[in-house]
Amino acid sequence: MDALLTSTDFAAAGDCMYRQIAELYPICRSITGEGFRETLRCLRGRIPLDIHEIPTGTQVFDWTVPREWNVRDAWVKSQAGEKVIDFRRSNLHLVNYSVPIHRKMSLADLRDHLHTLPDAPERIPYRTSYYKESWGFCIAADELARLQDGEYEVCIDTTLEEGALTYGEYYLPGRRSDEVLLSCHACHPSLCNDNLSGIALVAKLAELLQAASLEYSYRFLFIPGTIGAITWLAINELQASQIRHGLVVACVGDSGKYYYKRSRRGNAEIDRAVVHALSHSGKEFEVREFSPYGYDERQFCSPGFNLAVGSLTRTPHGEFPQYHTSADNLDLVNPQALAGSLEMYLQVLRILESNARFQNQNPCCEPQLGRRGLYRSLGGLPDAGQLEMAMLWVLNLSDGQHSLLDIAERSQLPFELVHRATASLVEHELLTECTEPSLHNIEQEIAT
């Protein structure tokens, strides 16, 4: 994992993720249907994704897998025969999950089915109606203002039929059966930051980790929001208990600062790892407490699961003005931001991968580092070096109770330095790794 961080060409990875977003941008996705399948097929070019199809009507906890929705076309024509609203120009025009309709109506009647953004009159909003049969169009308020009174022909050529909910999953085994979950929602149509950026980042992480030597097993999920997480959890109820750490990935392509939303547990190892990585990144960031609103951490952190799943994003949902509008387009995201997000995720995973506990083999007093060449020989200087300090901290706290992250937090040294000092001490047989999980840590997490 250390090697991955130093060997990855992040600029190239950023470009690659951006191209991935551009490739997926035109597809009309929803929580079910061909758009979702096509998206997964694109990703299969990079990673050996399993594509699962869960039939309409399957009971998943309190929910039911809905009918599959597909769109052939959708438009509104003026009396003059001009398509004043056209799904083919932007798939956001059609309220997602609109039922089929073909009829003529006055502008006054049509208005009840039109959604606009009066405060951003040039943007098309994104609206859905998954669980209530309904139809509608979304248009720029400026466009609506230009429409003349008169009769319009409305055509929504969609199907809502028995079919399946589709999701993509890639399981990458590591040395331990404990899992790290990386999950993104892939159900939004032409919207880049939310959440094509998340899709591209998870796919890139999966691609990179394939080449690494891994402690944990990794599970990458590309699922429709809410119903997809519920479906996966319902089908994998037992498997879910293997998830030790998880992150919900979304909104990672804009240039805003980082935001971390803690898991419901509040101070789980994943929470501490992310906060540590952010704190030592030199980047601007903000940490927020868990709230049961947001993305699929809502489901992963429901009380029946209470998984240690947080969410690391850039500007959070609902807080950038382009959110859920046609302005969340290819201009909002950029390769540099994507590359930065990727590196931050790898920094977090590196901590998880290396966060072991060690036992000082000379716990009584300090071992003589000098005769092992680990400590300068000239005495009397006012300061110790950074690496020497890291070695002293690791030796002092390696009583089998403190993990390297515990040590990094208490010493306020970067995890990377603590890890490097540890490697050196292990090499000189001054430390041995503990194999049993620390009861201390487990109890701490359960108590919260």
Added chain:
Amino acid sequence: MDALLTSTDFAAAGDCMYRQIAELYPICRSITGEGFRETLRCLRGRIPLDIHEIPTGTQVFDWTVPREWNVRDAWVKSQAGEKVIDFRRSNLHLVNYSVPIHRKMSLADLRDHLHTLPDAPERIPYRTSYYKESWGFCIAADELARLQDGEYEVCIDTTLEEGALTYGEYYLPGRRSDEVLLSCHACHPSLCNDNLSGIALVAKLAELLQAASLEYSYRFLFIPGTIGAITWLAINELQASQIRHGLVVACVGDSGKYYYKRSRRGNAEIDRAVVHALSHSGKEFEVREFSPYGYDERQFCSPGFNLAVGSLTRTPHGEFPQYHTSADNLDLVNPQALAGSLEMYLQVLRILESNARFQNQNPCCEPQLGRRGLYRSLGGLPDAGQLEMAMLWVLNLSDGQHSLLDIAERSQLPFELVHRATASLVEHELLTECTEPSLHNIEQEIAT
């Protein structure tokens, strides 16, 4: 209790409490005697008060019920026969519990028995000498300055005899035998804020709660300060263990901000309920740590009892300049302040009454609120509504460990909203109330 908050005419209740204070103001109260009895008889017009008489000499823990003190008259006459100090003009003139005396003496000798307030020369101080036989007068420093040298006739026509300590008690049973204690000291003579305001508020609360459907049983005490609390606790040592929550009520009639003094436990449910109510009241307030000085919380929080009893006041004792002087009169208190205090107390009691724990019946993932009409059907909007957020929080934390107050605190939502969301979820059978007390909460309180 919710109904009580919405149906009570607080303006009228404020007027009523003010009139009660005005009615009780002229009576000369002490820790024993006819003034205390007369006060209780006045209150009996509103609430079915039990009046207890504990004989002089009764041993109550380390103390002994003192002799009963009564006053017929007290004055100081000049040589010219003018009453220069007259108990009938203000009962504060007589040091409370003064022994009888009738003699002539020089002004010089009399001075040793006169108490004044040099910094507030127009006010009469309030002084007592309950446990040391003594006599004295309190007068305005300005009045003292006007006294001529010469001989004065001093008459204190009091009795200190075998009798009783009197207190009033009203027990209002609720569904549970666990009790909420509301206690006030009623031993001060003509002093309005300290503590006729407390007496009036406790009486009004008792009157209002009689009409409510109550979870807890309520105990209202009108007792002489210190010795009354000690006496009640000594007689009711076992009964005291039923007290789950309590508040000592005093100084609730002035226009100052609210002060809450925590119980000795520091973060008991009553402490959290009051702090929550204050935090969401929009009013100015200050929270203070427990200290073993103050009113009868000193006794309720003594280590042998350690009851969860705090004290919610407006300006605390000793911190308003009129404290324990003749300026603590009918001008210092007002109906609006009394009404506000009453409402704050009811807000606190509402929290205690409703602070149950619930079990989410669909703990794995969120239940589908939309198909129950509990969640908007149109998707894509940036925010959830306040009530939707409250429902999500209640569902997320209702694992049998978290009370509604826990949820309100963590979500930073007002208890009332959390409670309303809970009611809605219970109605839809998504929650059931836990019947066993949460070990989690009990341990938390014990640990402090």
Added chain:
Amino acid sequence: MDALLTSTDFAAAGDCMYRQIAELYPICRSITGEGFRETLRCLRGRIPLDIHEIPTGTQVFDWTVPREWNVRDAWVKSQAGEKVIDFRRSNLHLVNYSVPIHRKMSLADLRDHLHTLPDAPERIPYRTSYYKESWGFCIAADELARLQDGEYEVCIDTTLEEGALTYGEYYLPGRRSDEVLLSCHACHPSLCNDNLSGIALVAKLAELLQAASLEYSYRFLFIPGTIGAITWLAINELQASQIRHGLVVACVGDSGKYYYKRSRRGNAEIDRAVVHALSHSGKEFEVREFSPYGYDERQFCSPGFNLAVGSLTRTPHGEFPQYHTSADNLDLVNPQALAGSLEMYLQVLRILESNARFQNQNPCCEPQLGRRGLYRSLGGLPDAGQLEMAMLWVLNLSDGQHSLLDIAERSQLPFELVHRATASLVEHELLTECTEPSLHNIEQEIAT
């Protein structure tokens, strides 16, 4: 101990410590050798010190007691025969533990063995090379600049032979076998603040405590830094477990503010006692978290011992510009600073000595203090006195769980007042001392 604080003439004690420093200043100390022995012999004039000799080659945990180093002379002569560097002018000139050498060499070659302080060109640095065979001289950069090119004669007439490591120890028994450790390093040559000030203060403390009635047993150590602490711990591995509290004493003679470095446990009783003493001293101070760098607390707080040992200093090592230079001389330290440090140490020891737990004999309600003459008889006054408040706090919290330090911390009253109130209550049989250690406190410390 209270008596000691009031009876000690601190001004005289400060002068005495300063004279002690002046007496020891010229001696060339090292981690072994005659200079260390001579230092201990000087101290033996005041306190009955045991002088231990641990033979070269003794294995002490991961270390080996080194050969003994002694210096007869050391100098560098110019071609003109002038001693341009002369050990007899300042023992700092010779790198401590330099091996013997006698040869001629060019200035260019000599330079590799010369240490200077370019940023403080008038000062001689202090350097050591204990564990790597090497030789060198330390000189002022200004002096070096004045040296002419040419040949120099270098003579280091030292011996590095089988011998011993010497340390001084004084054990002063108290009523309990639990120990308080006061340790200082005594291995530095002519350097006053670091650490002749520490030596003088520990010796003075030992001298004063001999005359006191002591609860704890006290152990005073005068040891070479690092290797001395390791040696003592290796030889006294079991005895070390008797150490309940400890302080490493150094840099206590300058006029800087106080610094306290917490023990590894972070909030042990010694940590709380020092922080309390500092907080109520009216002096400027700063508290720092434990770090595994510094003086011998590094060894006492190694994970195999984890003793409750902190370090109370004035300006810490490395943070005053004169540190480890010839400017750490008799001008840097002064009697007033030494006296202040001594008093602060005594304040801390007073807390440890008196920090018992008590049981309120009247736990139900307050006892009647007034009839015992412990409480004013006149009622109605706005405040209680300070001592009355302390008595109320002690009674309220003396449930067998809270120590006097717990009570002082919670009440924010000075320990001395709490202690005085306690004595008064014990005298009136209202409190009895608990004999068993509080499980509560022990668990608290272990948990950290």
